[in-house]
Amino acid sequence: MDSQLYRQEILEHYRNPQNFGKLKKSNLKAKKVNELCGDEITLQLLLDSKNKITDVKFTGSGCALSVASASLFTESIKGMSLDRVKKIKPEQVLKALKVPVSTARSKCVLLPYDAIQKILS
Amino acid sequence: MFNHKHLLKDFPILKRKINGKPLIYFDNAATSLTPNQVLTAMNDYYTKYNANVHRGIHTLSEEATEKFEAARDTVQKFIGASHREEIVFTSGATESLNLLAYCLAPRFKKGQEIIVTEAEHHSNFVPWQMLAKKQGLKLKFIPVNSPYTPSLSKRGKGGVGELDLTSYKKLLGKKTALVTVTQASNVLGSIYPVEKMVRLAQKYKAITVVDAAQSIPHIPINVKKINCDFLVFSGHKMLAPNGVGVLYGKKEFLETMPPYKTGGHMIEKVSKNHSTFAPLPQKFEAGTMPIAEVIGLGAAIEYLQKIGFKKLMAYESALTAHAIKKFGSIKGLQILGSQNSMNRLAVVSFVLSGIPSHDIASLLDEQGIAVRAGHSCAQILHEKFGISSSVRASLYFYNTKAEIDRLTKALEMIKALFSA
Numbered sequence: 001m002d003s004q005l006y007r008q009e010i011l012e013h014y015r016n017p018q019n020f021g022k023l024k025k026s027n028l029k030a031k032k033v034n035e036l037c038g039d040e041i042t043l044q045l046l047l048d049s050k051n052k053i054t055d056v057k058f059t060g061s062g063c064a065l066s067v068a069s070a071s072l073f074t075e076s077i078k079g080m081s082l083d084r085v086k087k088i089k090p091e092q093v094l095k096a097l098k099v100p101v102s103t104a105r106s107k108c109v110l111l112p113y114d115a116i117q118k119i120l121s
Numbered sequence: 122m123f124n125h126k127h128l129l130k131d132f133p134i135l136k137r138k139i140n141g142k143p144l145i146y147f148d149n150a151a152t153s154l155t156p157n158q159v160l161t162a163m164n165d166y167y168t169k170y171n172a173n174v175h176r177g178i179h180t181l182s183e184e185a186t187e188k189f190e191a192a193r194d195t196v197q198k199f200i201g202a203s204h205r206e207e208i209v210f211t212s213g214a215t216e217s218l219n220l221l222a223y224c225l226a227p228r229f230k231k232g233q234e235i236i237v238t239e240a241e242h243h244s245n246f247v248p249w250q251m252l253a254k255k256q257g258l259k260l261k262f263i264p265v266n267s268p269y270t271p272s273l274s275k276r277g278k279g280g281v282g283e284l285d286l287t288s289y290k291k292l293l294g295k296k297t298a299l300v301t302v303t304q305a306s307n308v309l310g311s312i313y314p315v316e317k318m319v320r321l322a323q324k325y326k327a328i329t330v331v332d333a334a335q336s337i338p339h340i341p342i343n344v345k346k347i348n349c350d351f352l353v354f355s356g357h358k359m360l361a362p363n364g365v366g367v368l369y370g371k372k373e374f375l376e377t378m379p380p381y382k383t384g385g386h387m388i389e390k391v392s393k394n395h396s397t398f399a400p401l402p403q404k405f406e407a408g409t410m411p412i413a414e415v416i417g418l419g420a421a422i423e424y425l426q427k428i429g430f431k432k433l434m435a436y437e438s439a440l441t442a443h444a445i446k447k448f449g450s451i452k453g454l455q456i457l458g459s460q461n462s463m464n465r466l467a468v469v470s471f472v473l474s475g476i477p478s479h480d481i482a483s484l485l486d487e488q489g490i491a492v493r494a495g496h497s498c499a500q501i502l503h504e505k506f507g508i509s510s511s512v513r514a515s516l517y518f519y520n521t522k523a524e525i526d527r528l529t530k531a532l533e534m535i536k537a538l539f540s541a
Contacts, residue, residue: 004487005484005487006480006484011539011541014150036479037509038503039481063480064476064477106484
């Protein structure tokens with residue numbers, strides 16, 4: 001089956017997500033449920049004294065798109081300051097998947113992003 | 122059994138291509154497609170006699186009123202109600218149920234109980250939950266047999282998805298104020314024995330409500346036979362447009378209930394200090410009704426009657442058997458409801474091990490196949506089955522066995538993609 005959306009790279013992130021698991025020590029915890037499907041994600045952040053993200057992990061159950069997105073997103077914010085994370089736009093998160101995502105599925109892709117923005121706002 | 126050339130003519134949307142593939146519409150439990158006959162009936166209203174009903178003393182208004190009230194007669198005959206004023210038009214099953222929860226509220230006392238099933242659509246649960254919280258009533262649940270119900274092993278095959286009526290009998294008592302039950306599960310497809318359940322509830326003088334939103338497009342319904350106090354359904358799941366639905370209620374109940382929405386059309390006389398209300402059914406039809414939609418509902422019923430439920434049920438039953446057989450042949454696929462094609466609708470929900478439902482739905486859409494993924498507005502049931510979501514293929518008479526085969530093939534391909 002040829003799928004535009006489910007490229008092998010995305011499926012690979014789903015099968016072996018980066019940063020999946022729990023942090024022993026963390027300063028921030030963000031949780032978000034996708035009311036469409038019941039998927040949920042919890043992110044933990046470890047910050048240094050300058051509010052820079054030194055480590056991040058996520059847990060939860062989700063569809064391939066939300067897990068792949070969480071994998072890519074957590075990887076991308078490592079080393080960033082919280083101020084910079086705050087400035088990330090949803091379009092950037094959608095773009096990171098490198099595939100066109102329908103409006104209905106955007107919520108899945110944005111689940112990890114929305115979780116973090118919720119506690120930062 | 123159906124002439125598909127005719128069906129394509131009636132449902133031009135079926136000729137559509139989605140992502141370059143012929144559309145397979147398997148989301149009928151969410152909303153059905155609308156045939157040309159219904160659209161023409163609605164179009165006639167707007168092009169030939171567009172007017173408000175029951176008001177104007179002019180030809181258009183009289184014609185509109187005549188067609189509008191003719192639709193009420195059609196509904197009355199369709200569900201076998203004793204009186205035409207027992208048919209109240211609403212915006213859908215959800216509004217009908219909210220109306221009931223609101224208008225029946227004054228009858229209930231703190232400590233009384235409302236019995237629902239675990240299989241209810243949120244629309245037949247949340248209004249009652251709100252009412253219970255507000256007035257200190259208790260909600261009791263008739264259990265649905267899940268694959269994990271321990272006693273099932275003793276009962277043999279076919280019990281999954283059915284209601285545990287032994288528990289129901291135990292739940293009933295003098296505190297029972299109301300029993301509300303869906304006639305068919307929108308997830309499992311199981312048809313529930315509402316007639317028997319109503320009879321049992323009546324021993325305790327409980328008010329009975331039947332949610333027929335899922336069942337009425339597929340099976341004949343007679344409210345006198347069921348003998349429930351209320352029955353609700355939506356038009357848009359049975360070929361009619363959205364925005365219209367029905368509340369059937371026994372006259373003696375509707376007459377003593379307070380109005381739900383107030384304003385124009387539902388009054389008898391209004392003065393500065395006091396208002397009196399119009400007789401049934403206008404008492405519950407405040408404001409301008411969705412006139413074209415009501416007329417469309419009448420046309421939809423006529424369409425279904427022309428096919429005839431005997432033919433429709435025989436065809437759909439064959440579809441169900443075929444779907445269960447084909448989906449069941451996929452390794453790792455678990456059908457949520459009964460594997461027995463008898464006494465169930467062509468609504469087949471399933472989970473495919475290791476592949477999230479939403480991904481399946483997206484991949485099927487790429488193949489032109491429309492299904493539902495998620496909890497299908499039945500989170501309590503999904504929780505009972507130990508899952509957060511499922512994929513639902515819900516069929517109607519315009520679907521075919523060949524389409525089921527195409528879905529089966531697509532599911533096999535999705536499995537291969539995910540395991541690659």
